[in-house]
Amino acid sequence: xxxxxxxxxxxxxxxxxxxxxxxxxxxxxxxxxxxxxxxxxxxxxxxxxxxxxxxxxxxxxxxxxxxxxxxxxxxxxxxxxxxxxxxxxxxxxxxxxxxxxxxxxxxxxxxxx
Amino acid sequence: xxxxxxxxxxxxxxxxxxxxxxxxxxxxxxxxxxxxxxxxxxxxxxxxxxxxxxxxxxxxxxxxxxxxxxxxxxxxxxxxxxxxxxxxxxxxxxxxxxxxxxxxxxxxxxx
Numbered sequence: 001x002x003x004x005x006x007x008x009x010x011x012x013x014x015x016x017x018x019x020x021x022x023x024x025x026x027x028x029x030x031x032x033x034x035x036x037x038x039x040x041x042x043x044x045x046x047x048x049x050x051x052x053x054x055x056x057x058x059x060x061x062x063x064x065x066x067x068x069x070x071x072x073x074x075x076x077x078x079x080x081x082x083x084x085x086x087x088x089x090x091x092x093x094x095x096x097x098x099x100x101x102x103x104x105x106x107x108x109x110x111x112x113x
Numbered sequence: 114x115x116x117x118x119x120x121x122x123x124x125x126x127x128x129x130x131x132x133x134x135x136x137x138x139x140x141x142x143x144x145x146x147x148x149x150x151x152x153x154x155x156x157x158x159x160x161x162x163x164x165x166x167x168x169x170x171x172x173x174x175x176x177x178x179x180x181x182x183x184x185x186x187x188x189x190x191x192x193x194x195x196x197x198x199x200x201x202x203x204x205x206x207x208x209x210x211x212x213x214x215x216x217x218x219x220x221x222x223x224x
Contacts, residue, residue: 001159035143043200046211059211065203093156099209101147104156 002028002098006105013084014113021079022106023050023094029074030096035067038091038107050077050094084112116140117130117201124220131188133218135201138182144205146177150215157200160186196222202220 003026013019023033033050049057049067056069066088069082077096081088089112095102118136132200139144145164148155161168161175163184168175172185174187188195204210 006156032208036211043214043216044151044212046213088186091115091216094190095156095212098222100206100208101159101162102208102212103124103159104149107156109154 001101001102002026002096003094004094004103006108008092008108009106010111011107012111012113015085016083018080018082019046019084019110021081021092021094021110023077023079023096025075025096026095026099027106028096030077030098030099031074033071033096034078034102035069035077035079036093036095038093041071044093048079050079054079081110084110085111088112116203116213117215119199119201119218120224121216123222125191126194127161127193127222128182128190131191131195131220131222133186133188133199133201133220134183136183136184137174137201137203140181140203141205146175146181146205147202147212148175148199149202149212149222150195150199152194152197157214158161162204165198171178191220191222191224193224197218212216 031052035047036044043087052071071077093107095104147162148160151157177184198217
Protein backbone atom coordinates (compact mmCIF):
# COMPACT_ATOMS: atom_id res chain seq x y z
CA UNK A 1 0.00 0.00 0.00
CA UNK A 2 0.87 3.66 -0.24
CA UNK A 3 2.96 5.23 2.52
CA UNK A 4 1.99 8.33 4.45
CA UNK A 5 4.26 9.72 7.13
CA UNK A 6 3.74 12.26 9.89
CA UNK A 7 6.15 14.33 11.90
CA UNK A 8 6.52 14.59 14.80
CA UNK A 9 5.06 11.39 16.21
CA UNK A 10 4.49 13.13 19.51
CA UNK A 11 4.86 16.65 20.86
CA UNK A 12 4.43 18.32 24.23
CA UNK A 13 4.00 22.06 24.35
CA UNK A 14 3.03 24.81 26.73
CA UNK A 15 -0.37 26.43 26.60
CA UNK A 16 -0.42 29.40 24.23
CA UNK A 17 2.24 28.15 21.87
CA UNK A 18 1.76 26.97 18.30
CA UNK A 19 2.56 23.51 17.02
CA UNK A 20 3.09 22.42 13.42
CA UNK A 21 2.41 18.85 12.28
CA UNK A 22 3.58 17.61 8.90
CA UNK A 23 1.93 14.99 6.72
CA UNK A 24 3.83 13.60 3.75
CA UNK A 25 2.93 11.18 0.99
CA UNK A 26 6.16 9.28 0.41
CA UNK A 27 5.53 7.33 -2.78
CA UNK A 28 2.73 9.17 -4.51
CA UNK A 29 1.42 12.65 -5.12
CA UNK A 30 -1.69 13.85 -3.33
CA UNK A 31 -3.69 16.86 -4.42
CA UNK A 32 -5.97 16.21 -1.48
CA UNK A 33 -5.15 15.20 2.06
CA UNK A 34 -7.37 14.91 5.10
CA UNK A 35 -6.85 15.76 8.75
CA UNK A 36 -8.57 13.91 11.56
CA UNK A 37 -8.60 14.23 15.33
CA UNK A 38 -9.15 11.46 17.83
CA UNK A 39 -9.79 11.97 21.52
CA UNK A 40 -9.17 9.13 23.99
CA UNK A 41 -11.60 6.22 23.65
CA UNK A 42 -13.36 7.94 20.76
CA UNK A 43 -13.40 7.42 17.04
CA UNK A 44 -11.66 9.54 14.40
CA UNK A 45 -13.38 12.77 13.46
CA UNK A 46 -12.68 14.51 10.17
CA UNK A 47 -11.44 18.05 10.77
CA UNK A 48 -10.60 19.38 7.36
CA UNK A 49 -9.72 18.68 3.76
CA UNK A 50 -6.39 20.00 2.57
CA UNK A 51 -6.24 20.98 -1.09
CA UNK A 52 -2.99 21.56 -2.91
CA UNK A 53 -2.80 25.10 -4.18
CA UNK A 54 -6.06 26.26 -2.66
CA UNK A 55 -7.72 26.87 0.67
CA UNK A 56 -8.58 24.05 2.98
CA UNK A 57 -12.19 23.23 3.72
CA UNK A 58 -13.16 22.71 7.33
CA UNK A 59 -15.84 20.57 8.91
CA UNK A 60 -18.56 22.23 10.88
CA UNK A 61 -17.36 23.27 14.31
CA UNK A 62 -13.66 23.29 13.45
CA UNK A 63 -12.10 26.74 13.81
CA UNK A 64 -10.12 27.55 10.68
CA UNK A 65 -8.15 30.29 12.40
CA UNK A 66 -7.05 27.91 15.10
CA UNK A 67 -6.15 24.98 12.87
CA UNK A 68 -4.18 26.40 9.98
CA UNK A 69 -3.65 24.09 7.04
CA UNK A 70 -1.11 24.58 4.28
CA UNK A 71 -0.83 22.22 1.33
CA UNK A 72 2.11 23.79 -0.45
CA UNK A 73 3.19 20.81 -2.53
CA UNK A 74 1.80 17.57 -3.90
CA UNK A 75 3.49 15.58 -1.14
CA UNK A 76 3.19 17.79 1.93
CA UNK A 77 0.37 19.17 4.03
CA UNK A 78 0.90 20.89 7.36
CA UNK A 79 -1.50 21.45 10.24
CA UNK A 80 -0.61 24.22 12.67
CA UNK A 81 -2.44 24.32 15.96
CA UNK A 82 -2.25 27.97 16.97
CA UNK A 83 -2.34 29.16 20.56
CA UNK A 84 -2.77 25.62 21.77
CA UNK A 85 -4.70 24.92 24.96
CA UNK A 86 -5.04 21.75 27.01
CA UNK A 87 -8.36 20.94 25.34
CA UNK A 88 -6.47 20.68 22.03
CA UNK A 89 -4.56 17.70 23.38
CA UNK A 90 -5.45 14.87 21.05
CA UNK A 91 -4.22 12.38 18.48
CA UNK A 92 -4.00 14.04 15.07
CA UNK A 93 -3.98 11.81 12.00
CA UNK A 94 -3.74 12.60 8.31
CA UNK A 95 -4.71 10.56 5.29
CA UNK A 96 -4.21 10.75 1.56
CA UNK A 97 -5.75 8.87 -1.37
CA UNK A 98 -3.33 7.82 -4.12
CA UNK A 99 -6.29 6.19 -5.82
CA UNK A 100 -9.79 5.67 -4.45
CA UNK A 101 -8.44 4.21 -1.21
CA UNK A 102 -7.21 6.42 1.60
CA UNK A 103 -4.04 5.62 3.47
CA UNK A 104 -3.34 7.01 6.90
CA UNK A 105 -0.29 8.36 8.59
CA UNK A 106 0.87 6.97 11.94
CA UNK A 107 -0.55 9.92 13.85
CA UNK A 108 0.83 12.69 16.06
CA UNK A 109 0.11 12.75 19.77
CA UNK A 110 -0.22 16.36 20.96
CA UNK A 111 -0.15 17.13 24.66
CA UNK A 112 -0.66 20.73 25.74
CA UNK A 113 0.37 21.53 29.30
CA UNK B 114 -23.67 10.02 11.70
CA UNK B 115 -21.91 6.88 10.60
CA UNK B 116 -23.91 4.81 8.14
CA UNK B 117 -22.77 1.49 9.53
CA UNK B 118 -23.56 -0.56 12.62
CA UNK B 119 -21.03 -2.89 14.20
CA UNK B 120 -20.88 -4.81 17.48
CA UNK B 121 -18.97 -2.93 20.13
CA UNK B 122 -16.60 -5.77 20.92
CA UNK B 123 -15.81 -9.37 20.04
CA UNK B 124 -13.48 -12.05 21.30
CA UNK B 125 -11.79 -14.68 19.18
CA UNK B 126 -9.35 -17.45 20.02
CA UNK B 127 -5.90 -17.26 18.50
CA UNK B 128 -5.63 -19.40 15.38
CA UNK B 129 -9.36 -19.37 14.71
CA UNK B 130 -11.17 -17.36 12.08
CA UNK B 131 -12.49 -14.00 13.24
CA UNK B 132 -15.76 -12.97 11.59
CA UNK B 133 -16.66 -9.32 12.03
CA UNK B 134 -20.16 -8.28 10.92
CA UNK B 135 -21.29 -4.90 9.68
CA UNK B 136 -24.73 -3.61 8.80
CA UNK B 137 -25.06 -0.89 6.18
CA UNK B 138 -28.71 -1.05 5.22
CA UNK B 139 -28.78 2.45 3.71
CA UNK B 140 -25.80 1.95 1.41
CA UNK B 141 -26.11 3.61 -1.98
CA UNK B 142 -25.45 1.91 -5.28
CA UNK B 143 -22.19 3.73 -5.84
CA UNK B 144 -20.79 3.24 -2.33
CA UNK B 145 -18.08 0.78 -1.53
CA UNK B 146 -17.63 -1.06 1.75
CA UNK B 147 -14.22 -0.35 3.24
CA UNK B 148 -12.58 -1.96 6.24
CA UNK B 149 -9.81 -0.42 8.28
CA UNK B 150 -8.32 -1.35 11.60
CA UNK B 151 -6.60 0.71 14.24
CA UNK B 152 -4.13 -0.76 16.64
CA UNK B 153 -3.79 1.25 19.83
CA UNK B 154 -2.07 4.63 19.32
CA UNK B 155 -1.49 4.09 15.60
CA UNK B 156 -3.11 5.42 12.46
CA UNK B 157 -5.81 3.30 10.79
CA UNK B 158 -4.58 0.55 8.48
CA UNK B 159 -6.42 -0.25 5.25
CA UNK B 160 -7.56 -3.87 5.08
CA UNK B 161 -9.86 -4.43 2.14
CA UNK B 162 -12.79 -2.99 0.23
CA UNK B 163 -15.49 -4.14 -2.15
CA UNK B 164 -18.53 -3.02 -4.09
CA UNK B 165 -20.72 -6.10 -4.48
CA UNK B 166 -18.49 -9.07 -5.13
CA UNK B 167 -16.65 -10.92 -2.43
CA UNK B 168 -13.03 -9.91 -2.16
CA UNK B 169 -9.90 -11.56 -0.76
CA UNK B 170 -6.39 -10.32 -0.22
CA UNK B 171 -3.41 -11.34 1.87
CA UNK B 172 -4.95 -9.89 5.01
CA UNK B 173 -8.61 -10.83 4.92
CA UNK B 174 -11.73 -11.76 3.02
CA UNK B 175 -14.79 -9.59 2.59
CA UNK B 176 -18.19 -11.15 2.11
CA UNK B 177 -20.95 -8.79 0.96
CA UNK B 178 -24.56 -9.96 0.95
CA UNK B 179 -26.40 -9.93 -2.33
CA UNK B 180 -28.61 -7.03 -1.26
CA UNK B 181 -25.46 -5.22 -0.06
CA UNK B 182 -27.09 -4.33 3.23
CA UNK B 183 -24.48 -6.12 5.30
CA UNK B 184 -21.01 -7.55 5.08
CA UNK B 185 -18.56 -9.69 7.03
CA UNK B 186 -14.84 -9.25 7.35
CA UNK B 187 -13.04 -12.54 7.85
CA UNK B 188 -9.56 -12.85 9.31
CA UNK B 189 -8.85 -16.51 8.52
CA UNK B 190 -6.28 -17.30 11.21
CA UNK B 191 -6.32 -14.65 13.90
CA UNK B 192 -3.15 -13.85 15.80
CA UNK B 193 -2.59 -11.73 18.88
CA UNK B 194 -1.39 -8.92 16.60
CA UNK B 195 -4.87 -8.73 15.10
CA UNK B 196 -6.22 -7.26 18.34
CA UNK B 197 -7.47 -3.84 17.25
CA UNK B 198 -10.54 -1.71 16.60
CA UNK B 199 -12.02 -2.61 13.22
CA UNK B 200 -13.98 0.00 11.30
CA UNK B 201 -16.48 -0.72 8.55
CA UNK B 202 -17.05 2.36 6.38
CA UNK B 203 -19.23 2.98 3.36
CA UNK B 204 -17.64 5.37 0.95
CA UNK B 205 -18.24 6.39 -2.63
CA UNK B 206 -14.52 6.52 -3.34
CA UNK B 207 -12.85 8.95 -5.66
CA UNK B 208 -10.62 10.37 -2.95
CA UNK B 209 -12.42 13.69 -2.79
CA UNK B 210 -14.12 13.22 0.57
CA UNK B 211 -12.92 12.27 4.00
CA UNK B 212 -14.10 9.14 5.73
CA UNK B 213 -16.82 8.97 8.37
CA UNK B 214 -15.79 6.64 11.16
CA UNK B 215 -18.28 4.93 13.45
CA UNK B 216 -17.35 3.40 16.76
CA UNK B 217 -16.03 0.19 15.23
CA UNK B 218 -15.61 -3.25 16.77
CA UNK B 219 -12.92 -3.87 19.35
CA UNK B 220 -11.64 -7.32 18.44
CA UNK B 221 -9.70 -9.05 21.17
CA UNK B 222 -7.74 -12.15 20.23
CA UNK B 223 -7.38 -14.47 23.18
CA UNK B 224 -4.30 -16.70 23.52
